[in-house]
Amino acid sequence: MESIRILNPRFRKALVLENPHPILDETLRSQGFEVERLPESATRDVAGVIATLERGQHDLLFKRSRFEVTDEVLAASRRLAAVMLCCIGDDSVDKDACARAGVLVLNDPVSNGRSVAEMVLGEIICLARRIFVAHEAGRQHLWTKESWGRYELLEKNISVIGLGNIGRQVAQLAHAIGMNVYFYDQSETAREVGRTLGWHPCATLAEAFRVGDVVTLHVSAEDAKGRSNRNIIDFEQFRLLGAERGENCPRVFVNAARGFLYDPQALRRAVTEGIVRAAAVDVFPDEPGSSSDAWENPYADLGAVTTTPHIGAATEEAQPRIGLHMAHSAWLLNTRGTVRDTVFNPKVSIGFDVEPPYTALAVVHSDSRGTKKAISDAIFEAGRNNIESNHRDFARYGIAYDISAIDAPLSDDQLSGMIESARTISGDATAIRSIRQFPVTEGQN
Known part of the structure; x- marks a missing residue:
């Protein structure tokens, strides 16, 4: 499982680049995040950002439109679950690299x-x-x-x-x-x-x-x-x-x-x-x-x-809206596994409305034939009740996001079996890209 991202059950660490509105940090901290913000000059210091990610092993990376996210940046934190764009534009992110790494990319297409x-x-x-x-x-x-x-x-x-x-x-x-x-x-x-x-x-x-x-x-x-x-x-x-x-x-x-x-x-x-x-x-x-x-x-x-110097969204109103929007996207992903506004498939929300308590199993995997079946089979063979699931292919990038609400977590051995089954059925050694399993409870912040 060493080549697969095993994500933290609860996201706790966020790295913030390119100076988005401070309300982002405030809201993330109210959700329980440890927020590390680098100065705007860090945009030019790629090695410094990579070193920060390696040291902190952050769960989420928040940025605007300039700092380029590459294979090297993604590899720096094995816990990185998503790149959170505090803007609309996604051309500063290597989306194919993110897909290969099992890292989601979310943006804000509305606030500005x-x-x-x-x-x-x-x-x-x-x-x-x-x-x-x-x-x-x-x-x-x-x-x-x-x-x-x-x-x-x-x-x-x-x-x-x-x-x-x-x-x-x-x-x-x-x-x-x-x-x-x-x-x-x-x-x-x-x-x-x-x-x-x-x-x-x-x-x-x-x-x-x-x-x-x-x-x-x-x-x-x-x-x-x-x-x-x-x-x-x-x-x-x-x-x-x-x-x-x-x-x-x-x-x-x-x-x-x-x-x-x-x-x-x-x-x-x-x-x-x-x-x-x-x-x-x-x-x-x-x-x-x-x-x-x-x-x-x-x-x-x-x-x-x-x-003008790219100031279309640079207003006192738009920037806090963007900060709040992205903080809420982080909350949805962290507490429910819900993905909204992913650049892999814009205008689509991926999640479900299930009354807690339950265990959420979220998997980013290749869209190779049989991979989805391997996940469903693993849940069934473990004797778990699959209360509800949602699946979305991102065909342009060759991956999919699968989230299931199950009545009890899978063991490490059962997760390993799911990974091997997915590899065998699909013939794809990288069939499973990232896995996250976490409890969803009432009143969860």
Whole structure:
């Protein structure tokens, strides 16, 4: 069993990186966690973080979007059960490595949505009215009172690329001020939601750019099939912005999603050639690890491009919401084995509603044929009553999560037998990746 993660029955140690809101630490401590928080500068000290994990053998690792989780980081704590992302983006985590190690990855896809959406709408208004330009002129003691190049947004078209939580909120705000909402999303569920709300689906990215007076990006790092969204937009799409809208078109572009969705040189060319009249960029392909690190702004010489340092979710309201959300996700995982908001299968909650007391048996295993049967057989052969179970495959990553409520725990020998049976039936030596068995009682904190 030495190659398998045998997780602590009750999680007690949490390591916190990248300075999420302190309410996270406070709430975790109220749940009984020993919380170790490293300074923001630790993001650059990978060896130091690994040494901390090796020394502390933490159960949970909380982080935001910069520190990269690799095989080496995962190997540092054999007790590590989950990487807890205090953000939406998961591209700083090697998810395949986590799957191989039997480590779950959870995020918060909801808490920062309003903050990002408000910033995006504010930028769209400011860009369409050239408010940033007027501000800079005023700082030079220039009085530039003119209507040229300034536009109302009433009856203008906004094309929202990606109709997830944030994209949908941007669309709702834009609709509320009288804009016509167009959207592009490959998910049929998202398309149905958009159509139900009276918005106009676009068949292709090119169509979304052609019909938009404003184009705003809200897509994730990967599409629904696990394919990277890197460079999904190129100069040819930028060249089409507002092509069907005539001259009375603000031709505004906003990106508060991912920095690698296009090459900055493509946007630079579109701006310098006058195709994109104004842009706001909050995310970049290469972002510094902390505020003290040097950074080369790829748009520093372009007055038509407003840049911000990835602050879409940086509000006094969003950050404590994220901290509370992730602390509650930790509580659910710790006390019930419930998995919510896993990046392996977004929008799915895995658990059950069983009255305690019972023993929970939670297993991360390969999706090799026969592995699930080996777990069920082990429970039956041990003479245990399987009160209820829940199983979810994460096919993209070749693993599954299985949790069962049983009336008494399995012995070490019975767990070893389950592991060997899973290996034999599946033909996969790594069929079982991690195991956790723990009591669930009434009034459990």
